[in-house]
Amino acid sequence: MANHVDYHPALADTELATYxxxxxxxxxxxxxxxxxxxxxxxxxxxGEAMLSYADPGFxxxxxxxxxxxxxxxxFGRDDPRIERYVEALxxxxxxxxxEGAMFLTEKQGGSDxxxxxxxxxxxxxxxxxxLTGEKWFCSNIDAEGTLALARxxxxxxxxxxxxxxxxxHTVSEEGDPRGESEDARLNDQLYRxxxxxxxxxxxxxxxxxxxxxxxxxxxxPEQGFRxxxxxxxxxxxxxxxxxxxxxxxxxxxxxVYAADREAFGSTIDQHPLxxxxxxxxxxxxxxxxxFVFAASRLLDEYRASDDGHESDAFRLLRLLVPIxxxxxxxxxxxxxxxxxxxxxxxxxxxxxxxxxxxxxxxxLPIWEGTSNVLSLDVLRVLAKQASHEVFVPAVExxxxxxxxxxxxxxxxxxxRDELADLQTAMATLATEDRDYAxxxxxxxxxxxxxxxxxxxxxxxxxxxxxxxxxxxxxxxxEFVTRQFGRESGRGIASGDRTAMDQFDAIVRYGSxxxxxxxxxxxxxxxx
Ligand SMILES: Cc1cc2nc3c(=O)[nH]c(=O)nc-3n(C[C@H](O)[C@H](O)[C@H](O)COP(=O)(O)OP(=O)(O)OC[C@H]3O[C@@H](n4cnc5c(N)ncnc54)[C@H](O)[C@@H]3O)c2cc1C
Numbered sequence: 416m417a418n419h420v421d422y423h424p425a426l427a428d429t430e431l432a433t434y435x436x437x438x439x440x441x442x443x444x445x446x447x448x449x450x451x452x453x454x455x456x457x458x459x460x461x462g463e464a465m466l467s468y469a470d471p472g473f474x475x476x477x478x479x480x481x482x483x484x485x486x487x488x489x490f491g492r493d494d495p496r497i498e499r500y501v502e503a504l505x506x507x508x509x510x511x512x513x514e515g516a517m518f519l520t521e522k523q524g525g526s527d528x529x530x531x532x533x534x535x536x537x538x539x540x541x542x543x544x545x546l547t548g549e550k551w552f553c554s555n556i557d558a559e560g561t562l563a564l565a566r567x568x569x570x571x572x573x574x575x576x577x578x579x580x581x582x583x584h585t586v587s588e589e590g591d592p593r594g595e596s597e598d599a600r601l602n603d604q605l606y607r608x609x610x611x612x613x614x615x616x617x618x619x620x621x622x623x624x625x626x627x628x629x630x631x632x633x634x635x636p637e638q639g640f641r642x643x644x645x646x647x648x649x650x651x652x653x654x655x656x657x658x659x660x661x662x663x664x665x666x667x668x669x670x671v672y673a674a675d676r677e678a679f680g681s682t683i684d685q686h687p688l689x690x691x692x693x694x695x696x697x698x699x700x701x702x703x704x705x706f707v708f709a710a711s712r713l714l715d716e717y718r719a720s721d722d723g724h725e726s727d728a729f730r731l732l733r734l735l736v737p738i739x740x741x742x743x744x745x746x747x748x749x750x751x752x753x754x755x756x757x758x759x760x761x762x763x764x765x766x767x768x769x770x771x772x773x774x775x776x777x778x779l780p781i782w783e784g785t786s787n788v789l790s791l792d793v794l795r796v797l798a799k800q801a802s803h804e805v806f807v808p809a810v811e812x813x814x815x816x817x818x819x820x821x822x823x824x825x826x827x828x829x830x831r832d833e834l835a836d837l838q839t840a841m842a843t844l845a846t847e848d849r850d851y852a853x854x855x856x857x858x859x860x861x862x863x864x865x866x867x868x869x870x871x872x873x874x875x876x877x878x879x880x881x882x883x884x885x886x887x888x889x890x891x892x893e894f895v896t897r898q899f900g901r902e903s904g905r906g907i908a909s910g911d912r913t914a915m916d917q918f919d920a921i922v923r924y925g926s927x928x929x930x931x932x933x934x935x936x937x938x939x940x941x942x
C-alpha cells in the first residue's frame with residue numbers, strides 16, 4: 416500500500432498513554448481536569464524525560480507534536496484551516512488527536528537548512544501551495560501535523576527565503592486533520608523508503624518525495640525560518656529531556672545490577688572503583704536534570720512574558736538550550752556505554768536494556784543540531800543577544816543563596832572564581848578572529864554548562880538545607896569537586912573518599928541531616 420507504515424500494535428497503547436492519559440500536548444495548552452490553568456511546557460519536558468526511561472525513540476514524535484502545536488498556535492491561528500490542526504495536535508481525545516513532524520533536512524543540507532531546494536507554488540486557492548522537492552530525513556513520516564520548509568518562486572536564497580507550511584499525510588475539502596472524511600485522500604508525496612537505523616526503532620524515519628504536495632502556508636511567508644526556530648528551541652530541550660531519561664534509566668539499571676551481582680566475594684557495588692563510577696553517574700544525572708529543568712522553566716517564563724525576545728528569560732534560554740542539548744546528548748551516549756560495561760557481558764546483549772539505550776542514545780548528539788553546530792550557535796547568541804549580560808547575574812544570584820550556608824560556602828566560592836574565568840573566556844572569544852573563536856566554541860559551551868549546573872545544584876541544595884535535608888549538598892559539592900576542584904597530580908593523592916563514605920546518600924538517596932554534613936562530607940583519609 417502506498418505511503419503506509421506498519422506499526423507494532425503496542426505503539427497504539429503508547430500513543431494513548433502519552434497523548435490521552437498523560438495529556439503530554441493537551442495539558443500544555445489547555446487546563447487539565449481539576450486545574451484552572453494549562454501546565455506549560457515544563458509538563459511536556461518532564462513527561463518526555465519519564466517517557467525516555469522506557470522508550471527514547473517515542474520522545475521524537477511526542478516532542479514534534481508539542482513543537483508543531485507551539486508554532487501553529489502562535490503563528491497560524493488566524494487561518495481556520497490551520498486552527499483545526501492546532502486543536503487536533505493538542506487534543507487528548509482518542510478519536511481526535513493527531514501527531515506532528517518536521518521535514519527540514521534535505522540531502523544537501525541538514526545543519527545548513529538555508530540550502531533547502533524544495534519549491535512552493537501557490538494554487539488558485541489563497542494560502543494553499545504545491546510543494547515539490549525531496550526531504551531526506553523525515554521522522555514520524557506519516558504524521559498529519561507535519562511542518563515543512565520550502566521556497567516560494569522568486570524568494571531569496573538562504574534561510575530568509577524559506578516559508579513554513581503544514582503538509583499533512585492526507586488532504587480533504589473539509590480540512591479534516593484525521594483524514595477520516597469521505598473525500599480524504601493521500602497527499603501528493605511518495606514515502607520512498609524507511610531508513611534502516613541503529614536505534615530509535617519506535618519512530619519511522621524515511622525519505623519523502625514531495626510531488627506537488629498540498630501545503631497550507633503558515634503566517635507571514637517571509638518568516639518561515641523564524642517560526643521554525645520557536646519549535647527548534649523546544650525540540651532541542653526535548654532532546655535534552657530524552658538524554659536525561661536515558662542517563663537516569665542507565666543509572667538505574669547499573670545500580671540494580673551492581674547491588675545484585677557478586678564478584679570477588681561481595682556484590683560488585685561494594686568495590687571502591689564501582690562505587691566511584693556510580694557516584695559519578697548519579698552526580699551527572701542530577702546535574703543534567705537540574706540544568707534541563709532550569710532551562711525549561713525559562714521557556715515557560717518567556718512564553719508568559721510580554722517582552723518576547725527582549726525578555727531576560729528568552730536571552731538566557733537562548734544560551735542554555737543549545738548547551739543543554741549538546742552536553743546531555745553526549746553524556747547520554749557515554750553513560751549508556753558505561754552502563755553496558757557495568758552489566759559486564761550481559762550489558763552488550765539484546766534484552767538487557769542498556770544495549771537498546773546505547774543504540775537509542777547515539778542519535779541524540781546528531782539530530783536537532785550536532786554538537787559543533789550548537790557550539791557555533793552559542794557564539795552567535797553571545798554576539799547577537801548578549802546573553803552573558805543575563806547569564807552572569809543568574810549564576811551570581813544562585814551562588815549568593817548558597818553562600819549563606821556554611822556547608823556550601825566553599826563550593827560557592829570555587830564556582831564564583833570559575834565564573835570570573837568564564838567571563839574572561841567569553842570576552843576573549845568576542846574579540847578574537849572568527850576561526851579562533853570557532854576552535855574554542857565547544858570548550859566554551861561545556862564551561863558554561865559546568866558553571867551553570869554547579870550554581871543551580873548549589874542553589875537547590877541551599878533550598879533543601881533550609882527544609883532540613885542535607886543530601887543534595889553532597890551531590891552539589893561532588894559535582895563542583897569533579898568539575899573544578901581537581902588538585903595537582905589529578906587529585907590522586909588528595910585523600911578524597913566521598914564515593915566510599917557517601918555512597919548510600921548520593922547513589923541510594925539516603926537521608927542526610929544538615930548537622931551531619933561538615934565532618935561527614937569531606938572526611939580526610941585516616942589510614
Ligand atoms: C534518525 C534520524 C532522524 C532524523 N529525523 C529528522 C526529521 O524528522 N526532520 C529533519 O528535518 N531532519 C531529521 N534528521 C536529520 C538531522 O537533523 C541531520 O542529520 C542533522 O541535523 C545533521 O545534518 P546532516 O546530516 O546534513 O550533517 P552535516 O550538516 O553534513 O554535518 C556533518 C558533520 O559536519 C559537522 N559540521 C557541519 N557544519 C559545520 C561547521 N560549520 N563547523 C564545524 N562542523 C560542522 C557536523 O557537526 C557533523 O559532524 C534526522 C536524522 C537522523 C539520523
